[in-house]
Amino acid sequence: MTPTTLTKRADFLAANRGLRVARPGFVLLVRPNSGPNGGQGVRYGITVTKKIGNAxxxxxxxxxxxxxxxxxxxxxxxxxxxxxxIGREGGVERDFAQLSQELEIALQRASEGKGDRARRPRQGDRGGNRRVT
Structure with a gap:
């Protein structure tokens, strides 16, 4: 079965509540996508923030x-x-074969349910960029 692409923001936010496996070049988030009609198959999404570099x-x-x-x-x-x-700072310079190996290890850890510890919530961030004056 070929993987399909995640397109909705809600799916990305739901994946953020799932299992997290961090590697030097990326962070892998994995979450079951089963709904009332059963699973939706293997789906993937990619995120790279503007902190990483230019377009x-x-x-x-x-x-x-x-x-x-x-x-x-x-x-x-x-x-x-x-x-x-989720792309990390060093992901662009890393060797492609090394990234591939790291992804296989991350997927193996995710299948075993061995994720990294949860991130602590950001201080003061409650869903928006509010400026306190």
Missing amino acids: VVRNRMKRRFRELLRAALPQHGLPDHDHVL
């Missing part, structure tokens, strides 16, 4: 991640789960 750098990183996921998810992806890759 050229971000797009290059997204292309590399897309290719990694297309190669790894059919064999190693969790069935009926959403997989989200």
